[in-house]
Amino acid sequence: MKLAPLAPLYERRGPWATAYLDTSVADEALATRRELQARETAEDLARQGADEATCRAVREALEAATHGGPGAGVAVFATGGEVVYASGLTAPPESGSLTSWAPLPHVAPLVRLLPDEPDCLVARIDRTGADLELRTADRHRPLDEVAGRDWPVHRTASADWSERHFQLSVENSWKENARTVAEGIAQAVAETGAELIVLAGDERERRTVREALPQHLAPFAVETRHGGRAAGSSEESLDAAVEEEQQRFLRRRTAEQLERFEAARQRPDGRTEAVDGVPALVEAAREHRIETLLLHPEGPDTYAEVWAGPDPDQLATRRTEVRELGEPEPFATRADDALLRSAVTTSAAVVLVPGGEPERAPQEDLAADNRTERQAGSGSEASGEVPVGGLGAVLRWATEGEHPRPEPGTGRG
Numbered sequence: 001m002k003l004a005p006l007a008p009l010y011e012r013r014g015p016w017a018t019a020y021l022d023t024s025v026a027d028e029a030l031a032t033r034r035e036l037q038a039r040e041t042a043e044d045l046a047r048q049g050a051d052e053a054t055c056r057a058v059r060e061a062l063e064a065a066t067h068g069g070p071g072a073g074v075a076v077f078a079t080g081g082e083v084v085y086a087s088g089l090t091a092p093p094e095s096g097s098l099t100s101w102a103p104l105p106h107v108a109p110l111v112r113l114l115p116d117e118p119d120c121l122v123a124r125i126d127r128t129g130a131d132l133e134l135r136t137a138d139r140h141r142p143l144d145e146v147a148g149r150d151w152p153v154h155r156t157a158s159a160d161w162s163e164r165h166f167q168l169s170v171e172n173s174w175k176e177n178a179r180t181v182a183e184g185i186a187q188a189v190a191e192t193g194a195e196l197i198v199l200a201g202d203e204r205e206r207r208t209v210r211e212a213l214p215q216h217l218a219p220f221a222v223e224t225r226h227g228g229r230a231a232g233s234s235e236e237s238l239d240a241a242v243e244e245e246q247q248r249f250l251r252r253r254t255a256e257q258l259e260r261f262e263a264a265r266q267r268p269d270g271r272t273e274a275v276d277g278v279p280a281l282v283e284a285a286r287e288h289r290i291e292t293l294l295l296h297p298e299g300p301d302t303y304a305e306v307w308a309g310p311d312p313d314q315l316a317t318r319r320t321e322v323r324e325l326g327e328p329e330p331f332a333t334r335a336d337d338a339l340l341r342s343a344v345t346t347s348a349a350v351v352l353v354p355g356g357e358p359e360r361a362p363q364e365d366l367a368a369d370n371r372t373e374r375q376a377g378s379g380s381e382a383s384g385e386v387p388v389g390g391l392g393a394v395l396r397w398a399t400e401g402e403h404p405r406p407e408p409g410t411g412r413g
Contacts, residue, residue: 022092038062048101053081118195125201146184182212200227285342299390
């Protein structure tokens, strides 16, 4: 999940107005409906305490949003009378709209609703070279044309000695052009940061290019028979093939992170390389130890209440602890929003974990300063599918001693 664009949200103090809106429908009543939705959203934020200038900024942004296009929704984040960040969504909010007026921007739904396809380099290959294209979540951008030798590249059927010599030259031309295309692909990946390479063209040509790729790129290259440089190649079939490979890439990456999480939880030497449960995650976030945050949006731990200050490192499960960290007026906030702020500001990765409803662990009373904080916790055993409670993390470095995982009914360790 690419979180760098969210960095401006944490460069300002709140409170923040957050609005998610379904923009998937466009019909003859669009103008009226758009104005009505924008007004109702602004009024809802005002009822929650948002100032007039910020409500007006959100309303204007929603009125200007495109409806019925390739996206399915829009998210707007504003403070101090200004929209700081807005993004299109790949899926609409389940309720059609969602608003929040809170000390932190409510970015947790964005993890599920943002496009998360890996940037993909598509190479349309033939015997003389390739056309390269970069596909990101929001656009397709043509890159360079890689040109190899254009002669000789076609075989003949003759058995004559001179013809056999000519065919050997053809074979050499193919291999040389494949190396040239592979070098062009490697350079394009280095320049664009593409995570996936899709080779399109005839089987022999794409296989030869794949074999010529540098060793470090080979695991990220896949082939498809759809598309290519030849006239009449089906773009729709290529689009479908690329999308399928992107989804397969995401599933594989998620599975690898979950396997890594499970392995890190089961170290025999007593050291801890992965944690779950809000208290352990808060401690790891405060110490910048989270390398990858695993998030199941429906997990009970995601909406547990934690305490925070304006600095991302001012984070704890109790109000008094945040005061000890230097913030005299801590505020309560959702655990997922607080941990995502930490992930963004410390350049941690975030992986959305799909699957069934995570197990709800026993609750614990985290009373602080006369305030009862009921918090869903970490369970007794890892599910193997998602972190118990819906939140987990692989750590940047191991710590001595294990964070205990309580048995059901015993509370947290």
